[in-house]
Amino acid sequence: MIDKAQLSEKLSEQITLTEKKIVGFEEMSAPVTPDDAIGRISRMDAINNKAVQEAALSKAREKLTKLKVMQANLDDPKLGLCKRCGRPIPTGRLLLMPESAFCVRCSR
């Protein structure tokens, strides 16, 4: 059985965390202006970092959406159960990979 109370609590935690992360990424991926008093190499670095941060940002946004969907579906009796074998998926795995619909065994 899935401990829904625990899952709900952990979900809220993860949502708060992910939201904070998104704010952080948004601040870091502010546009790189040519006026910045940095050399060409560090500007390249800044641009590379920006790409990395933008990727991380979109990933975090995606995760947030999935977490919220899961939170909205907490009452669904099938939530947290493997779509293939019907066994409960551990809460830790659910939170780490909210997009995962299968247990560890079935996802291999």
Ligand SMILES: [Zn+2]
């Ligand atoms: Zn399974």
